[in-house]
Amino acid sequence: MIPIHTAQTVREAEESFFAQQPGVDLMQLAAEAVAEAASKLLEGDRTSEGAVLVAVGPGNNGGDGLYAAARLAGQGIPVSLWLTTGQAHPDGLHAAREAGCREVDALGATELLAQASLVIDAVLGIGGRPGLDSVVATFAEQAEALAIPVLSVDIPSGLDPDRGHVEQDGFRAARTVTFIARKPCHVLQPAAGRCGVVQLEDLDVPVATRPVALQATPADIARLWPVPGPTSHKYSRGVVGIDTGSTRYPGAALLGTIGALHAGAGMIRFVGPEVAAQLVRTQLPSVTHGEGAVQAWLLGSGWGQTEANRDRLAAHLGVKTPAVIDADALLSLPTVVPPNTLLTPHAGEMSRMLGVERAQVEADPLTHARETAERWQAVVLLKGATQYVVEPGGRVQLAVPGPHWSAQAGSGDVLAGICAALLAAGLSAADAALLGASVQAMAAKRRLGPWPPEVIAREVAAVVGGFDPVW
Numbered sequence: 001m002i003p004i005h006t007a008q009t010v011r012e013a014e015e016s017f018f019a020q021q022p023g024v025d026l027m028q029l030a031a032e033a034v035a036e037a038a039s040k041l042l043e044g045d046r047t048s049e050g051a052v053l054v055a056v057g058p059g060n061n062g063g064d065g066l067y068a069a070a071r072l073a074g075q076g077i078p079v080s081l082w083l084t085t086g087q088a089h090p091d092g093l094h095a096a097r098e099a100g101c102r103e104v105d106a107l108g109a110t111e112l113l114a115q116a117s118l119v120i121d122a123v124l125g126i127g128g129r130p131g132l133d134s135v136v137a138t139f140a141e142q143a144e145a146l147a148i149p150v151l152s153v154d155i156p157s158g159l160d161p162d163r164g165h166v167e168q169d170g171f172r173a174a175r176t177v178t179f180i181a182r183k184p185c186h187v188l189q190p191a192a193g194r195c196g197v198v199q200l201e202d203l204d205v206p207v208a209t210r211p212v213a214l215q216a217t218p219a220d221i222a223r224l225w226p227v228p229g230p231t232s233h234k235y236s237r238g239v240v241g242i243d244t245g246s247t248r249y250p251g252a253a254l255l256g257t258i259g260a261l262h263a264g265a266g267m268i269r270f271v272g273p274e275v276a277a278q279l280v281r282t283q284l285p286s287v288t289h290g291e292g293a294v295q296a297w298l299l300g301s302g303w304g305q306t307e308a309n310r311d312r313l314a315a316h317l318g319v320k321t322p323a324v325i326d327a328d329a330l331l332s333l334p335t336v337v338p339p340n341t342l343l344t345p346h347a348g349e350m351s352r353m354l355g356v357e358r359a360q361v362e363a364d365p366l367t368h369a370r371e372t373a374e375r376w377q378a379v380v381l382l383k384g385a386t387q388y389v390v391e392p393g394g395r396v397q398l399a400v401p402g403p404h405w406s407a408q409a410g411s412g413d414v415l416a417g418i419c420a421a422l423l424a425a426g427l428s429a430a431d432a433a434l435l436g437a438s439v440q441a442m443a444a445k446r447r448l449g450p451w452p453p454e455v456i457a458r459e460v461a462a463v464v465g466g467f468d469p470v471w
């Protein structure tokens with residue numbers, strides 16, 4: 001799991017490091033890493049005039065950029081500096097000037113841009129307020145339009161380091177070199193999409209504080225996956241009860257069932273409406289029909305919004321079996337849900353659960369997901385480009401991200417089915433959500449393109465097969 005830390009936590013780590021090791025110059029270490037990354041991005045193209053253009057802000061982020069500029073100029077690379085506010089880290093500026101960097105103003109920077117091989121964005125880092133001055137914002141847009149690669153120092157300037165929300169167009173980096181720890185903007189969409197490849201330089205500064213979130217990696221998912229062993233049988237692997245679908249949405253039932261099956265459910269008991277049952281029967285011969293003991297329920301997908309939802313939900317929740325509650329059922333929740341319940345809303349559903357606007361959830365997904373988890377004392381999987389697994393008590397994990405082709409009707413139905421299979425296998429709701437969302441993303445990555453959700457679901461089985469250490 002990759003720890004994600006806020007700007008504040010990183011600052012505190014830096015301060016306690018300085019208190020213990022006052023002799024270490026972190027800015028030089030940061031600049032060295034930036035200069036190395038710049039050299040790699042430049043490859044052989046070092047001859048054109050103004051090969052590297054460094055946009056420099058007034059603080060320490062600008063300082064990193066200036067020392068990096070000095071190092072690059074010291075290697076004979078032509079480097080131009082644009083002091084975006086007219087102010088700059090004094091020692092860094094002195095070093096860059098001494099090394100032979102030349103200075104340009106805003107107009108000069110715009111003129112040079114077309115010939116530049118690389119822009120280093122050292123305008124604002126973790127001390128910046130979100131948003132860019134309009135001259136800098138226009139420069140960033142031009143760099144993108146001209147397809148000039150941008151190397152961002154710490155964060156693409158203008159982003160809020162602690163959020164995934166993007167208020168204004170700004171730098172779109174090919175690579176971001178960040179320091180000490182990854183910040184939320186590096187992993188939360190849509191901000192993460194502006195960071196390019198994120199390269200972490202920890203500068204040997206330890207961070208003692210609890211991370212704000214943990215980002216899962218494919219290796220974590222492989223390690224945690226419940227792989228069957230010699231003593232496994234269908235009941236020990238977990239029976240999933242599925243009550244999903246309606247006359248209007250029978251396909252949701254099939255998709256969720258496909259998801260559960262391809263994620264390794266030991267057995268499935270389908271108890272949804274006949275129209276959906278028929279569909280399942282013709283497509284999936286291993287699924288059984290009718291009531292019986294189950295280890296987890298899959299409920300809500302494709303119910304449609306009807307008065308009957310509250311009773312349909314209550315009929316299953318009475319016995320305190322763990323459940324994945326999806327889609328329409330999320331709006332009929334009782335005040336208390338059984339232990340190990342997983343709620344799987346997207347931003348629109350979460351907004352209706354909380355009685356706020358969708359835009360509010362999108363602007364601050366984490367706060368709203370936390371509120372949802374607290375209100376129902378249940379684990380929440382907030383779906384979308386970034387998938388948040390939030391537990392009552394505040395622990396936040398982020399699923400392995402996947403390609404945006406998955407933004408299509410039916411992906412969520414499949415995902416709910418995958419999670420239900422994991423819940424039935426005995427995993428906690430949080431692990432079921434993390435593994436389910438991650439494995440679907442990993443499958444989508446192996447099947448890049450506009451494949452329908454059931455095709456991605458079948459690929460899930462192939463990904464899961466790769467987790468078996470024995471065969």
Ligand SMILES: NC(=O)C1=CN([C@@H]2O[C@H](COP(=O)(O)OP(=O)(O)OC[C@H]3O[C@@H](n4cnc5c(N)ncnc54)[C@H](O)[C@@H]3O)[C@@H](O)[C@H]2O)[C@@H](O)CC1
Pocket residue numbers: 010011014026027030057058059060061062064123124125126127128129130131132133153154155179180
């Ligand atoms: N703490 C760390 O982890 C380390 C920090 N370093 C660098 O230091 C940076 C943080 O430096 P600072 O705290 O000086 O902050 P920044 O350099 O990010 O920016 C602060 C300056 O920008 C101005 N400013 C803020 N928002 C603005 C806006 N929207 N438009 C125009 N001006 C704005 C502020 O008045 C202030 O002068 C990091 O991002 C990193 O690049 C590195 O040198 C190494 C270690």
Ligand SMILES: Nc1ncnc2c1ncn2[C@@H]1O[C@H](COP(=O)(O)OP(=O)(O)O)[C@@H](O)[C@H]1O
Pocket residue numbers: 327346383384385386402403404405406407408409410411412413414415440
């Ligand atoms: N921009 C995106 N990038 C990647 N994956 C996405 C994106 N938007 C949605 N998804 C995926 O698609 C799923 C959509 O779920 P949902 O909206 O509930 O669909 P449905 O209810 O139609 O099945 C999410 O769980 C997520 O996996």
Ligand SMILES: [K+]
Pocket residue numbers: 061121122123124125152153154155156157
């Ligand atoms: K920056």
